[in-house]
Amino acid sequence: MSSRTPAEQFLIQLGVQSPKDIDVEAIAWTTGAEVRFAELDSCEARIIGFGDRAVITVEARSIPARQRFSIAHELGHWRYHRGRSFVCRSEDIGIRDPGPLNPERVADAYAADLLLPAYLFEPAAAKLKRTSFEAVEELREQFSTSRSATALRLVTLGPEPAILVCHSPRGRRWFRAGPAVPSRWFPRDEIDAESAALDVLHGAMPKSPRTLIGADAWFDRFDADRYEIFEQSVRAGKDEVLTFLTFKSREMLE
Numbered sequence: 016m017s018s019r020t021p022a023e024q025f026l027i028q029l030g031v032q033s034p035k036d037i038d039v040e041a042i043a044w045t046t047g048a049e050v051r052f053a054e055l056d057s058c059e060a061r062i063i064g065f066g067d068r069a070v071i072t073v074e075a076r077s078i079p080a081r082q083r084f085s086i087a088h089e090l091g092h093w094r095y096h097r098g099r100s101f102v103c104r105s106e107d108i109g110i111r112d113p114g115p116l117n118p119e120r121v122a123d124a125y126a127a128d129l130l131l132p133a134y135l136f137e138p139a140a141a142k143l144k145r146t147s148f149e150a151v152e153e154l155r156e157q158f159s160t161s162r163s164a165t166a167l168r169l170v171t172l173g174p175e176p177a178i179l180v181c182h183s184p185r186g187r188r189w190f191r192a193g194p195a196v197p198s199r200w201f202p203r204d205e206i207d208a209e210s211a212a213l214d215v216l217h218g219a220m221p222k223s224p225r226t227l228i229g230a231d232a233w234f235d236r237f238d239a240d241r242y243e244i245f246e247q248s249v250r251a252g253k254d255e256v257l258t259f260l261t262f263k264s265r266e267m268l269e
Contacts, residue, residue, distance in 0.1 A: 022129040047067045049068075054074070080160050087125065087130050096122075130158060146177040147247055166259070171194065196262070225247040245261040
């Protein structure tokens with residue numbers, strides 16, 4: 016049985032062999048969905064379907080990468096929730112709710128598979144060798160995707176065991192751990208004073224270099240002070256910071 020997701024299988028059927036071939040408006044058309052752009056006051060995107068036809072309306076003022084993800088997100092609804100109409104706010108698209116049955120989470124997963132399919136993303140990420148925001152910039156340029164969507168995909172399909180953490184001034188908002196990272200490595204709520212992430216969050220610098228730091232700065236475990244990890248942070252929006260944590264020691268993953 017194929018390990019490809021439905022979105023990836025669909026791309027292969029369409030003959031998509033390069034990130035540049037992923038034309039979401041054309042893909043939508045092949046599924047019976049027409050994409051329109053308009054100024055939407057209360058939502059980021061919406062889909063209204065009847066029978067085998069649908070209209071996807073996307074916020075015209077959003078940046079192109081956001082529009083692409085919104086279209087792919089609505090196509091996820093069109094595949095899995097046909098017969099229902101969805102009005103998706105900005106906080107609904109790209110949500111971090113891990114609940115696998117949440118319709119918005121299902122649509123997000125479909126969008127990630129459609130825009131960043133594993134059969135194209137993994138080889139591209141492997142060439143870059145490290146999980147870093149420099150790698151994210153190269154990959155998002157190739158796939159025409161946002162920083163956050165690309166960083167999340169790099170954690171899942173990248174070359175190193177890693178965690179992506181998002182903080183605001185009020186504390187940790189969410190995190191995503193790669194499949195090789197044991198669940199016992201659970202990030203702290205607050206940013207440690209020794210971490211460069213604090214400087215990035217408060218505007219002292221837009222991005223920090225990838226550097227070593229004691230694991231106890233990020234993890235409240237009895238043995239965390241025995242290890243070091245790599246951290247790198249970047250400013251995300253007005254009041255958020257994204258941080259990659261990658262593991263120096265294989266012992267931490269055993």
